[in-house]
Amino acid sequence: MRIALPQARRLVPILLLVVVLAVAASVLVGSQLVSPTAFFAHGSDNQAILQARLPRTVLGLMVGAALGLAGACMQGLTRNPLADPGLLGVSAGASLAMVFAVAVLGIGSLIGYVWFAFAGAAVAGIVVYAVASLGRDGATPMKLVLAGAAVSAGVTSWTSGVLLGDKQTFDVFRSWQVGTIGGRSWQVVLIGLPFLAIGAVLALAGAKTLDSLALGDDLATALGRRLIRDRILIGLAVVLLAGGATALAGPIAFVGLVVPHAARAVTGSAHRRVLPLSAGFGAVLILVADVVGRVVLPPTEVQVGIMTAVVGVPVFAWFLRRGRLAGL
Numbered sequence: 001m002r003i004a005l006p007q008a009r010r011l012v013p014i015l016l017l018v019v020v021l022a023v024a025a026s027v028l029v030g031s032q033l034v035s036p037t038a039f040f041a042h043g044s045d046n047q048a049i050l051q052a053r054l055p056r057t058v059l060g061l062m063v064g065a066a067l068g069l070a071g072a073c074m075q076g077l078t079r080n081p082l083a084d085p086g087l088l089g090v091s092a093g094a095s096l097a098m099v100f101a102v103a104v105l106g107i108g109s110l111i112g113y114v115w116f117a118f119a120g121a122a123v124a125g126i127v128v129y130a131v132a133s134l135g136r137d138g139a140t141p142m143k144l145v146l147a148g149a150a151v152s153a154g155v156t157s158w159t160s161g162v163l164l165g166d167k168q169t170f171d172v173f174r175s176w177q178v179g180t181i182g183g184r185s186w187q188v189v190l191i192g193l194p195f196l197a198i199g200a201v202l203a204l205a206g207a208k209t210l211d212s213l214a215l216g217d218d219l220a221t222a223l224g225r226r227l228i229r230d231r232i233l234i235g236l237a238v239v240l241l242a243g244g245a246t247a248l249a250g251p252i253a254f255v256g257l258v259v260p261h262a263a264r265a266v267t268g269s270a271h272r273r274v275l276p277l278s279a280g281f282g283a284v285l286i287l288v289a290d291v292v293g294r295v296v297l298p299p300t301e302v303q304v305g306i307m308t309a310v311v312g313v314p315v316f317a318w319f320l321r322r323g324r325l326a327g328l
Contacts, residue, residue: 011266015280019061022287026057030294031301055189059181060286060304062189063245064255066196068282069203070241071256072263072275076210077234078141084257085242087148088235092155093124094246098176099162103169110176110184114191114247121243127151129235139231140217179252179305181290192248199240200279206234207271214269252305254313255282285311 027050028034034046034053070085078087086092097120101113132139132147139147163170209230212220217227242256263277289307296302302310 011277015277015284018284019280022284022291023057023061025291026060026287027053029291031298055184055186056181056290057287059184059189059192059248060290061283062192062196063181063249063252064283064286065279066199066241066245066282067252067255067286068259068263068278068280069200069275070238070245071258071282072260072271072278073203073206073210073234073238073241074256075260076214076271077231077238078145079214080141080145081261082257083145084253085238085245086152086251086253086256087145088238088242089124089128089148089151089155090121090239090243091246091251092152092159093120093122093127094118094243095173095177095251096120096155096159096162097123098247099159099169099173102172103162103166108172111187111191114188117247118195118243121246122239124151124155125235125239125243129232138228144231144235176250178303179250179308180303181249181286182301182303184248188248192244195240195244199237199244202233202237203241204275206230206237207275209234210271250305252286252308254308255285258313259285 028036030049030053032046032049034049067085071083074083074085074087075081077083080087094117097116098113100120101107101116107113107116128144128148128151129139131151132143135143137143163173209225212223212225213227213230213234215223220227220230245252259281260274260278262281263274267273267277285308286304289311290304292311293302293304293307296307
């Protein structure tokens with residue numbers, strides 16, 4: 001079910017409408033339904049609820065779009081349809097740095113350890129690229145995948161070792177690791193916004209680069225591409241997007257893996273269309289999963305890191321089956 005270009009362009013207003021509806025649901029729906037008129041009821045309890053949900057909604061948009069973009073870039077960079085942003089080790093690096101901040105430095109607030117999570121994601125991405133660059137051919141897609149898997153496994157084992165010996169750190173880490181956009185303030189949103197914005201610009205600007213890389217190294221070189229520079233720029237976009245999303249909301253799986261396939265099933269493999277659609281689909285998935293998580297087991301909430309799989313797997317499985325599992 002790939003849509004021709006003129007029809008694909010009609011998807012833009014439809015997608016924007018779906019995003020607006022998801023935003024409205026995120027702001028108004030929860031354990032307590034709130035009327036839009038509460039925005040104008042100064043001092044009311046409903047207005048306080050809305051003010052708490054607004055940064056949560058904006059963060060959901062940011063994290064979902066970032067993970068969708070990062071997944072599309074990662075799959076294009078490695079030419080691997082099963083690749084996801086965590087493959088570069090960014091999630092594992094962010095987790096280890098966060099644990100280090102809590103266990104060693106005694107930092108217990110999100111505002112404090114989010115910076116360490118950013119740094120850990122960046123360092124992990126650099127290490128993965130450095131390891132993959134060893135040898136004659138440099139950082140080929142296959143070597144990036146293998147290096148990412150190896151570094152992630154090693155870093156995860158170190159994280160587990162620290163957590164097993166520190167119950168207090170484990171308690172803090174557990175609430176972050178499950179993946180959530182709840183309880184975040186505007187300060188957290190503003191901290192992550194520059195990183196995600198720069199990553200998004202790099203990703204969207206790299207659409208032609210990803211199309212060239214998809215042809216193979218030889219053809220890409222013949223077309224005038226500088227493979228090392230191109231891979232570094234795309235990898236930097238992935239680190240900023242996936243690392244930023246992980247630092248702000250914790251590891252959220254599934255979004256970066258499956259959302260790009262949904263975009264390709266709709267519009268084909270050209271990254272100039274796949275990347276924006278992946279951002280939009282990712283944002284909608286996060287917001288819808290978060291809303292469902294608020295109402296499915298009242299008065300408690302199911303975290304968005306769990307609900308993305310519960311909500312998304314059957315929908316996207318049906319969608320991808322109709323799209324014949326669009327490949328790269």
